[in-house]
Structure formats: structure tokens, C-alpha cells
Amino acid sequence: xxxxxxxxxxxxxxxxxxxxxxxxxxxxxxxxxxxxxxxxxxxxxxxxxxxxxxxxxxxxxxxxxxxxxxxxxxxxxxxxxxxxxxxxxxxxxxxxxxxxxxxxxxxxxxxxxxxxxxxxxxxxxxxxxxxxxxxxxxxxxxxxxxxxxxxxxxxxxxxxxxxxxxxxxxxxxxxxxxxxxxxxxxxxxxxxxxxxxxxxxxxxxxxxxxxxxxxxxxxxxxxxxxxxxxxxxxxxxxxxxxxxxxxxxxxxxxxxxxxxxxxxxxxxxxxxxxxxxxxxxxxxxxxxxxxxxxxxxxxxxxxxxxxxxxxxxxxxxxxxxxxxxxxxxxxxxxxxxxxxxxxxxxxxxxxxxxxxxxxxxxxxxxxxxxxxx
Numbered sequence: 001x002x003x004x005x006x007x008x009x010x011x012x013x014x015x016x017x018x019x020x021x022x023x024x025x026x027x028x029x030x031x032x033x034x035x036x037x038x039x040x041x042x043x044x045x046x047x048x049x050x051x052x053x054x055x056x057x058x059x060x061x062x063x064x065x066x067x068x069x070x071x072x073x074x075x076x077x078x079x080x081x082x083x084x085x086x087x088x089x090x091x092x093x094x095x096x097x098x099x100x101x102x103x104x105x106x107x108x109x110x111x112x113x114x115x116x117x118x119x120x121x122x123x124x125x126x127x128x129x130x131x132x133x134x135x136x137x138x139x140x141x142x143x144x145x146x147x148x149x150x151x152x153x154x155x156x157x158x159x160x161x162x163x164x165x166x167x168x169x170x171x172x173x174x175x176x177x178x179x180x181x182x183x184x185x186x187x188x189x190x191x192x193x194x195x196x197x198x199x200x201x202x203x204x205x206x207x208x209x210x211x212x213x214x215x216x217x218x219x220x221x222x223x224x225x226x227x228x229x230x231x232x233x234x235x236x237x238x239x240x241x242x243x244x245x246x247x248x249x250x251x252x253x254x255x256x257x258x259x260x261x262x263x264x265x266x267x268x269x270x271x272x273x274x275x276x277x278x279x280x281x282x283x284x285x286x287x288x289x290x291x292x293x294x295x296x297x298x299x300x301x302x303x304x305x306x307x308x309x310x311x312x313x314x315x316x317x318x319x320x321x322x323x324x325x326x327x328x329x330x331x332x333x334x335x336x337x338x339x340x341x342x343x344x345x346x347x348x349x350x351x352x353x354x355x356x357x358x359x360x361x362x363x364x365x366x367x368x369x370x371x372x373x
Contacts, residue, residue, distance in 0.1 A: 013077075013242055017067050017075070028257055052110055059100045063248070063249065067094070075242065091157075108259050119191075143175075150166055170229065177225065181222045188219065215258045218254050
């Protein structure tokens, strides 16, 4: 009795693909939902970064769905036991998933850079973001094209029996991994100086730097995936040796989660109130008047002072505050009081997070009433 052949026919690595796909199908939307809820709750509105990350998530789900579909047709099983009709279909589905993987990973990076552009105002920082963004989007187009036209004719990518030529798949995958790791590190390092240079309380400053530094997990998954490339791309059993595909699913979903973390302020406040909630916010829940003359009061509380009517002939009778229409472009709810003490910096209209508030003050001058804006 040939038990070896029977064991080979039932041996499958499909579960290595299916488990992470199912886990992240539940986990990733939770972080994405918290991000969108935070946007809507604060009234800042959805920006290009939010739309970009949503499209990236859709592409990530397409990758997971295509890989699961491939598993249903033999992906994860030994190549030589898959029926010929299923073998071609499996590799064709896998070929399509590769293109969407390159799209989702680079769109996630683009979303993070667009988020940076909404938060930080330093001119050098914004120029750096635009340069890196242009590089990433250009590379996304190029690498997606190279994935689609990796073989001539295209059908040779999933059917090696067809005459034609193909690029080096191993070299192409290594180039993608190297670019991904390099851009991960660049995006990781970019916001550290602006946050460190802000005048947030030291504890909040370090907390935010840690949140942005969570992108290091994406870099780690990219490095691990890179170590599996040679094994998967040169294997004589390509439908069975699929460890690289497992890390593909993990990498793209971890990237989306890390991109959403900076906007998940509510759960971070709840988990780490001493680090993420400013002192002015903590006392405002059950309003306690701040002590007079303190540095915290002078920095966070503005009170109109009535002028001397004999000297100025002006008396402030009311102060009303309304947010300007431009305030929606500010992300002040995430990083409060980020005006830097570094006065030598070149900033577009101010340092740190711009918070625009328009005050209407009604005054009486020489017996006449008029409104100043």
C-alpha cells in the first residue's frame, strides 16, 4: 500500500494563506473604521489620504480574495498533483493577485504621505513629502506595469509551456522588496523632527513619535518577506512553496493598520490617558477653573480683558467664537499646541498645526456700537 503517495495528495499549505486572510478581513476594517469615525467626529472631513487608504484596503481585500480563490483550485498543494486544467487557472489567479499587491502597498505609502501633508506645515517637510510621494506613485505605475507585462506573450506568466520570454521574477521581486523597505524607513523617519521640535508636553511628544514609529512593523514584515523571495520564486513546486504569499497578506494589512493608527486618537486616549490627553482636555470634562498666573493657563486659556473705558473709550461687551471654513484643513485635534519654539524655521504661515478661529467682538466706542471681525 502506497501511503507516501496518499500523504502527498492530501498535503496542503492552503491554510497558511487562508488564516491570515480571514484574520485581517476582520481586524483591518476595525482600524479603518476608527480612522473614518475620528474624521467625521472631529468635523475635519475625509481627505485624499482617507480615500487613498480606502482604495488601498479594497485592493488588499482583492489580493486576499484572489489568493483564497487560488487555494480553492489547488494553490497550496503540490504542483504535480494538481489537474492540468486547475493548474493553469490557479497560476492565472495568482498572477492577477501580484498586480493588486503592488498597487495596495504603494497606495498605503501614498496615503501616509498625504496624511503628513494635512498635519505638518514646515516648508522643507512638505517639499520632502511631495518628492517622496512622486517617487512612490511613479514606481507604483512602473512596478504594476512590469507585473502585468512580465512575460511576452502575457499568458506565458501562468503557462510556461507557451513559447516566449519573461523577465527575471526573482530579480523583480527583490527590487520591489528593496524599494519597499527603503521607502518604509524614509516615511518612518520623516515626521520625527517636526514632532520633536513641537512644544507639546514631552510625554505626549514621545507618545506621538511612538505611534508614528509603529510603521517599523511594516518594515519588519517586508524584511521577513524578502528572505522568502528566493525560495518561492525559484521553487520547482511553486504552488506548494507559498510562504512568500503568506507574508504578502500580512505585510499589506499591517501597513494599512499602521497608516490608520495616528488617526485613532480616541482609543489611544482611552488606553493611555496620561500620554495622549493634554492637561487642558483632562480638566475640561468636569470644568475646573485653572489657577491664575500659571504657565499652563497663559498658554492654553485666552480670556478677553476689558479695556479702561476712560483711556480707550472702548468697552468689550461680548465675544463670540466660530471656526473659520479653513479650519477643516487643520488636524489640531490630533496634535494640540504644536507651535515650535524654533523661530528660525521656514514655515508656510506658521509653525506646527494650524488652528484658525475667527472671533466676532462687539464694542462700544464714543457711544456708538459697531461690530469688528
